[in-house]
Amino acid sequence: MNLPDPNQLIDQLAERIRPRLQPECALLGIHTGGVWVMEALVERLGVDLPRGVLDIAFYRDDFSRIGLHPEVKPSSIPFEVEGRHILLIDDVFYTGRTIRAAMNLVFDYGRPASIRLAVLVDRGGRELPLCPDYTGVKMDMEAGQNISLEQDEGGRLRLMMKQEAA
């Protein structure tokens, strides 16, 4: 399958997000792919919005099944969440569980005015009543397929598809 170029997808996302930016907006990228997408978006939007990064390891709903992720990174929200319009950013939207965890995390910092969600790829297969507000591309993928965003040493982004061993 030919995978789309993430840079073009981010261009399109930026065009759609730009008209809806408000003064009280702030961006939150989810580790690790979501942070890359956020940084690329900020570059294109050309505005210096407050932004932070989220690691949802402490909020995952599968802790009792798979334990703690071995590489937890600190979450950092260097702005007041209270009353803020938050744009949550991730690379791939799948079951929706990551987004649920991320929202719980955000609420532990304060009560935002609103949360919207931007994703690069919506791969289908959601298990929760959540849906992105901005989507780069929609794809219909099998359960055994895995799509991820990678960054090479030069900082270039690309999408990678893997077939999980049955």
Add this chain to the structure above:
Amino acid sequence: MSRNLQLTEDGKLRHLLTLDGLPARILTQILDTAESFVSIGDREVKKVPLLRGKAVFNLFFENSTRTRTTFEIAAKRLSADVFNLNIATSATNKGETLLDTVANLSAMQADMFVVRHASSGAPHLIARHVAPHISVVNAGDGRCAHPTQGLLDMFTIRHYKGGFHNLRVAIVGDVLHSRVARSQIHALTTLGCPEVRVVAPRTLLPRDVESMGVHVHHTMETGIKDVDVIIMLRLQNERMQGDLLPSAGEYYKHWGLTPEKMKLAKPDAIVMHPGPMNRGVEIDSDVADGKHSVILPQVTFGIAVRMAVMSMVAGSGA
């Protein structure tokens, strides 16, 4: 043996009993995870839902304020339910054995035991007998180990010094009776600290201390010369009654850390102490409260380190 007991087959931390034999990979993972927990203390809601619904039992067969309290805070910030057992008034005093106490608490659906005991090896004994879903964290056993203290000390050193590879660290005082010193030495050598010194009179050093990979000094003048980190150990009052030492005043004169002696260390050296301090015995108040002291940050970091340990062992059975 304890090594196998502490790790799962796929190398995850199952119990935390001693730092002796734990690989650098695990120590670093604990410190990194703790880094993520530090910032939670600054948030609106100082809790994460990781151990929601888990029952953590604090089993302190020996007195402790700081360690027990920070374990309790750590467990509560992980959303666990915490039960503090006052062992002095418990069934142990009526003759119940340690394993019977543990079996009864397990029957009350315990998920984790945090154990402090005067006998070396008590947490190991419990770990060998608990059900597969229960984890044990050693909060200090006899003269053997105090792994979370050792880890929070490593966290503190890494926080202020950036790493371990170019450091000279002096551990000063009663190494002989100190489980804290043992845990610190194991951790420092595992994490690649090139020069660990123990500084103490002969009577307060274990006979085989050099086999742990440390440099022995019998004077403060050579012992803390040009060091980056000074760790003062508590002189336990009961030691002064025996024949190991002349008197508290005499000890202070030779081994107490004073502003004068601080000048021997590097200008940016940090001073640590596991507490509780004997001011005017092993440490002068001007040093304890001075600009080199990181003794109170140690306590704060202790919460994040204990959160990291508890969340790692609780998730290992998965």
